[in-house]
Amino acid sequence: MGRYLATITVVCLALGISSRSHAQSVAVSASVSENTIGTEERLTYTIEVQGTSLPSITAPEPPQVTGLTLNSSFPSTSRNISIINGQMTQSIGYSWVYSPVREGRASIAATNVIVADETFTTEPIQISVVPQSQRPVRQRRPNPLTDPFGLLDQDPADAPKPEISDRDIYIDARPNKRTVYQNEAVTIEYGLYFRSGIQLRQSRLADSWDAEGFWREDLDVEARPVPQTIVRNGIRYNMIVLKRVVVFPTRTGELQVDPLKIESEASVPVSSRETFFSLRNRYVPVELSSPAVKLNVRPLPDGAPDSFTGAVGDFELDAFVDKTELEVGESLSLKATVTGSGNIATMEGPVIDTPGVFERYDPQVDSRLNRSGSNVRGSKVFDFILVPRSNGKFEISPVEFTFFDTGSRSYRTLSSDPFSITVSGNNVSLESIAIATGSGFPIDDIAPPLVDSDDWRTVRDGLLHRSILPYIFLIFPLLILTGTYFYQAHMDKISGDLGYARNRRANPLARKHLKEANEMLARGDGSGYYAALERAVLGFVGDRLNLGEKALTRPELGAALKERRVEQETVDSLNRLLAECDMAQFSPVSPERRVMNDALDRATALIDALEGAFVSYEQAQDEAEVVE
DSSP states (O other): OHHHHHHHHHHHHHHHHHHHHHHHTEEEEEEESOSEEETTOOEEEEEEEEESSOOOEEOOOOOOEESEEESOSSOEEEEEEEEETTEEEEEEEEEEEEEEOSSEEEEEOOOEEEETTEEEEOOOEEEEEEOGGGSOOOOOOOOTTTOTTHHHHSOGGGSOOOOOOTTTEEEEEEESOSEEETTOOEEEEEEEEEOTTOEEEEEEEOSOOOOTTEEEEEOOOOSSOOOEEEEETTEEEEEEEEEEEEEEEOSOEEEEEOOOEEEEEEEOOSOHHHHHHOSSOOOEEEEEEOOOEEEEEEOOOSOOOTTEEEEEEEEEEEEEESOSEEETTOOEEEEEEEEEEESTTTOOOOBOOOOTTEEEOOOEEEEEEEOSSSSOEEEEEEEEEEEESSOEEEEEOOOEEEEEETTTTEEEEEEOOOEEEEEESOOOOHHHHHHHHTTOOOGGGSOOOOOOOTTOOOOOSOOGGGOHHHHHHHHHHHHHHHHHHHHHHHHHHHHHOHHHHHHHHHHHHHHHHHHHHHHHHHHTOHHHHHHHHHHHHHHHHHHHHTOOGGGOOHHHHHHHHHHTTOOHHHHHHHHHHHHHHHHHHHOSSOOOHHHHHHHHHHHHHHHHHHHHHHHHHHHHHHHHHHHO
16 A cells, blocks of 8 residues: 555646646747737737647636726637647747727736646737827738739739838847947857848848947857747737847047848748739848947046956966976077956967076967857967076066956955976086196097008198188078078067968968958858958958957058058949948858859959058158158
8 A cells, every 4th residue: 555655646746847847948929910900900919938848738718908908708729730840839929909999008917827727928019099080001902802804913012011010020239238348358249130021131240240340259059040929019020130239448538339230031921812813922122220329438447456467357377387307598488378257369478577598589479269159258378588608596476467357346456376496507618618728638539640651642632721612611601690680680670560360361361361262162051251352351451450350440551551652443342342342241142153253353352452552651751761
C-alpha cells in the first residue's frame, strides 16, 4: 500500500512540474486593430496565447470597457503553428469586435486568462475616438462574391493604392541610457516595426548616417533576422533589429545622434479577397526615419589619479614579463593586457615606471574587439620592449591602470605585482680592452725564424693595395652600418610619428583592400564588396592626411581635401562613390555585375587621382619652405 501511495505522489509531482514548465513557456498579450478610430469604425480586440506547447486554456471572458459597446459576446478564435529554426511555436487568438459610443477617450480594462491553472493578466489599453471626418477615406473595392470580374476589369491606374501610415511601419531608436559621462558607452538599437502583412523590398540607406561628437562602433546583427511579435500602445507589431551601435561621446554637453533614414518600397494587402484575385502585389515608395537620439553628456568628476589616461568602463589588468634573467643589451618584453568593456578602441595604455638603466621603446598595441553582444567587449595588449644597459638586480614598479568605473561612478586603479629582474654580463669598455691586449703574446706563441730558403719562390701576383678586393671588404661594412643607421632611423620615425607611419602604409593598404574587394566580387558578396571599396578609398584618404576617417563627416572630409588643393571634381566623385557604397551595403539586392565592376574602376582611378593631388601639394609646400 505504501508503494502505491509513493507512486501516486511521484506521478502527481511530475504532473505539477510539467504544468509549471508549460506555464513558464507561455506568453499572453492583448492588442487592438487601431488605437485611434472614427465614430463609424469598428475595433477588434484580440487576446493571444503563445507558447512552444499549449496546455488546457480556459476561454477568456470579454474585458470590461468604457466608451465602447460589444457587438457579440462570443469571440472568434484562430490558431497558428509556426516552425522557426526547428522550434515549433503555437498560438491561439480570441477576438471581439467593439463599436464606439461617442467621441473622446475609451478604454479596455485588463482581463485574466487561465492557462494550466495559472492566471495571466493582460495590460489595459487606451483608445481615442475621433470624428469620422478626421479618419482617412477608404476607397470602395469591388466585391468578388457579387462581382467576380470586377477586379479583373478594373483599370490598374484606378486601382486602390495601399494605405500605409507611420502607425503601420516605422523605425524606433532605443538608447540604453540618456545621461552619460564623457567616453561612456551608449548602446543604440534601431528597430523596424511593421504590422502583419507589410512587405518591404529595395531597402537602402537614404543619407550618410553621422554621429558627430562620438566615436562609433557597429555591433553585429543577424543578416536574416526572425521578426519578434511586440505589442506597443496596444497594437501588435513585428519587429526586426536593423542596426545596433555603440557610441562614445568625445565631448561634454547636449549631443545628438542623427536619425537613421531608409528609403524602401512597401506593399500591404488591403484584404484577403483582393489578395486572392490580385496577380501581383502593388508597392509604394516609403521613406522611414528614426527619431534623433539626444544625450546629456557630463564631464568626468574631479580627483582623477595621475595614472588616469581616459579609460571609461569596466576593465581588468594582467601584466607579466617574458623573462626575469637576461644579459646586458638583451631585450625584455613587458606585456600589459587590459580586458573588459568600454572605450577600448580609443583608450591609452597603462603607466609603467622602469629603472633608469632600462631603455624603453614605444609599445606595440594589439586590439581585439568582440561586437557580437549588446556592448563592445575585448582586450588591448600593450607590449613594452625594455633593454638594460647595465648589470645588477633591479625592480620594475607595479604596472598601474586607472579607469572611471561607470557602475560605482568612481575612479579605480588596478595594479600588478612588481617584477624583479636580474641582469648579468660585464660592461665592455676601451680600458679593459687595452689591458687585455697590452700584455703581449706568450713566449711560446712566437714562431722560430725561417733560415732555409730552398722553398722560397717569387710571387707573381699583384700587390695587395693594387687589388680591388680589399677595398670592397673595407667599404662593405661601412655600407652595412650606413644602411642599418638609416633603417633604424626610419623605424624610429614610424614608431614615434604616427602621421609618417600612416602615410607610408596608405598605398599598400589601399591596394590590399581593392584586392579584397575583387575577391568578394568574384564570390558574389555584394555587401562585403562595397564595404571593402569604402575601406580602400576612405582609409587611403585618412592615412595620407593622418585623419580619423571613421569619425570624419562628409563636410569635414571635403574641407580637408579642399585644403590640400584637391580638385572639386575629384571631391564630388569621392562623395558619389561613398554614397553608392553606403546605399549598396543596406540594399537587400546587389547591383548588376557591370555596375560593380565600374565602381571598382572608379575607386582605383580615385586613389590614383588623390595620390597625384597629395604629391603635388607636398612638393609645393617643400618648395615654399626652400624659398623661405
